[in-house]
Amino acid sequence: MVLPASTIAVLLIAMVALWGVGGWALVRSLGDEERKLELLERQETFDSYSPRVMSELRAWIESHPDHPRVDDATTAYNDCVDRLGRIEETFYDWDETTIDDLERL
Amino acid sequence: MTNQRARTSREQWGSRFGFLMAMVGAMVGAGNIWRLPYVTGINGGGGFLLIYLLLLYLIAIPGLMAETLLGRYTNRGVIGSVRQVAGPGGWTGVAVVVLVVNIALMSYYAPILGWILYYVYHSILGTFMQPGFNPLVFWTSYTNATVLVIATHTIAVGLVAIVLLFGIRDGIERIVRWLFPALLVALLAVAIRSLTLPGALSGVRYLFTPRIEFLLRPATWIGALGQALFSTGLGWGIALTYGSYLRDHDDVALGGGLFTALGNTSIGLLALLAVFPAVFAFGLQPTAGSSLTFISLTYVFGQMAGGYFWAIVFYLGFFFAAFTSGLAITEVGVTTLTEETRFGRNTVVVLFSGAIWLVGLPSAYSVDVLNLMDFIFGTWGLPVAALLVMLVVGWKLGSDPGLGLEWVRLVELNRSTDLYVGRWWSVIVQFVIPPVIALIVVYYVISNLMSHPTQTVGGVVLIGAIILVSVLGMAVLERPGADEHANGGGQ
Known part of the structure; x- marks a missing residue:
């Protein structure tokens, strides 16, 4: 068949x-x-978010200043910025310039 | 509650491989081996499969991501998770419903595990190969031998309890690391044998040829929706419970969502290729349902060259699939009750397994009771439990009425994962999955009302009563100040 x-x-x-x-x-x-x-x-430790997610997270935090979870989101964002400043090798595909441009919120 | 939390130290999965095998092993159960072939057969083959695949990607994968995420986010069992995101009170009753459905489910799943064990035993004895062997007489005489069925039910519950006594890492993880690959090899071997039988291609043709007229029938879409949602174990509390043992750096999206759903259905596809070609090669009825596995296939193995070996491989694989699901269903209750009571894990395993054994006795005693339990809890209980879990994730974890899940997607779901999940996930989990499940439940009620009016009304009333008692009961038990009253005004 x-x-x-x-x-x-x-x-x-x-x-x-x-x-x-x-x-x-x-x-x-x-x-x-x-x-x-x-x-x-x-x-x-390693970086917890990709560049794309960090960019979206920052945009969400800035556009939802009164959201009940904005503090959690800000803590998560800042934690990733701190980690990126401490580590030599990243898990996600970050470049040095983007890392240098990141600022805590 | 604080003291209780402090007392409960949580284990974690020892490895990624262990977690993935546990998840997919939990979701692959007896239903995957016989239900997907059966449902595909009656719904027009290839067209149904295409719809099913589409819905698997669109709905089941996002849903599983959501349920696993809830567990990792809270590090709690079913009741603790819901309490943490929705607060104490009535919503916690929703978690109690999930737990009750799980107990009911395991109470009739354990006798089925016992059946499979019995078939494993007889495949080793070579019973199916004996001259004059009659599959139907064998099946009927076994299910009518009450003491024997209760004995196999007892062995099944005992085996599950023994593994769970060793805990998550040394019990479940240690055993599924071997059982799931063994199931895969067993099914693969049987599929290759089945596909090389004379006339096997008729089965392949029946299964995979898209028949366009079926694509236009609502029943095909509802069948595919039900299969995509419920064969993946969505809303059973398993993904939530197993997710609660994930480590902080573990991802959810790739393993808990994508791999679990696709791995589970991949076994279903393998089962299609193992069962149907053989069924066609031997001229059996392809829409025979569950009896396909216990009656038709024993006939097939009896007629097949090397059937003694293939029967052992198939029924062992079938047992592994069902056993890993039995472990997971029972673990949902064990994790939750260990957290919610003053008992230690081992005591909970013994008491909970004992309760399942006891509640399972009527189903072990009578196949009619088992079918009724499946009709009530498989048809109504599981979809309702899935709906409730999805409402908790979509509308309580997502804490505002807009696209509230966006913060969850960004902060939790996209953390430490190599699979980017976009905004579509929040839309599907919040706005698509709950109404779709509700639609399926309503469709099931209407369609079954015609064919089984008494059981349908009884099932709906029973599930409704369970929801009402659970929600009201927890609202009263966890009302503000209830602890103070119970402790004599807080003194």
Whole structure:
């Protein structure tokens, strides 16, 4: 029996969407863990947010000054700024200029 | 409460691999092995699968991220988490509902674990290969042998309790690190064997060919929604409980959300490829449901070359899948009661397992009771529990009526993760998932009202009563000043 093209297409989509992406997520998650543990062992901490998230977090804090959780958000932001100032190697893809431009809120 | 918190020292997962295997092992259960093939079969095959995949990515993954996040954020079990984000009182009753549903679920899941154990035992004995073996007679005589079923139920509860007595890291993590990969290998081996049988491609064709007419039926979409939401274990309290044992630097989005949902469904796809080609190759009924696993497949193994070996591999894998889920469902109650009572973990494991064994006796005694429990708690209890958990995350953790979850997404979900999660997550968790689950519940009520009016009305009334008693009870127990009254005016 020859399978119709539409059957093969659905089978391939399911395999890529589940086994492909799931396998990628597993490998990436385990790789991240190894990297984090290396960083923790070497410098006791690492940057908690990516440049993109830090930029969004700053924008959110500035646009929600009266939000009940703004203090938590500010603490998290400042903590990451402090960490970036202390560490030599980052977990996320930060460049020196961006780190130098960061200021506590 | 403060003293109680100080007494409770929390364990953490020992490794990322252990956490990931525990999460996906918890979500892969008996339902993945037989339900996905069955639901895919009756809903038009390939088209259903495509809808299901779409909804898995759109709804189940964000939902699992949210539930795991709640656990990591609070470092508490179900009741403690809800109390922390929603405050003491009526909302804590919502967590009690989740706990009650979990107990009910495990009470009939334990007898099923016992069934699988019995089939593992007989696959090793080679019973299915004996001349004149009749799968239906074998199944009926086993389920009618009350003492035997209660004995296997007791062994199943005992095995779960033994693992849980060792705790999170030395118990659950240690065992799932081996069981889940073993399940994967077992299913993969059976799938390869199944796909190489003469006539197996008819099964592949039946499963994966998109039949357009099914795409236009609302029932197909509702079926895919239900499968995407509930086969991933969303709202059972498991992701919350396991998430509460994460370390500070662990990510949620990639492991707790994406990998858990896709890993779980990947096993479902493997089960599709293991079961259906064999079913077609031997000319069996593909829409046979749960009896496919316990009746049809024993016939298949009996007819298959090397069937003795494949039966052992399949039923062992099936047992591993169900056992890791049983551990997780029971752990939800163990974690919560250890935090909420004065008992130590080991005492709670023994008492809670004993309670599950006792509540599970009627389901072990009668398959009809088990089916009724599944109808009530599987059909109504789990969706309602999932709705309540999602309401807590979306509307209580997100603390304002607008897009309140944005601070959670930025501060908590995107912390220490390699997977950026955008604003869409807050919209889906707050505004899409709760109404979608509510819609499914209403649809289930309407559609079942016609076919099973008594059970439907009874189920709805029972779940409603559980919600009412839990919410009112906790509102009274945790009302301001209740402690002072109980302690004689606070003296």
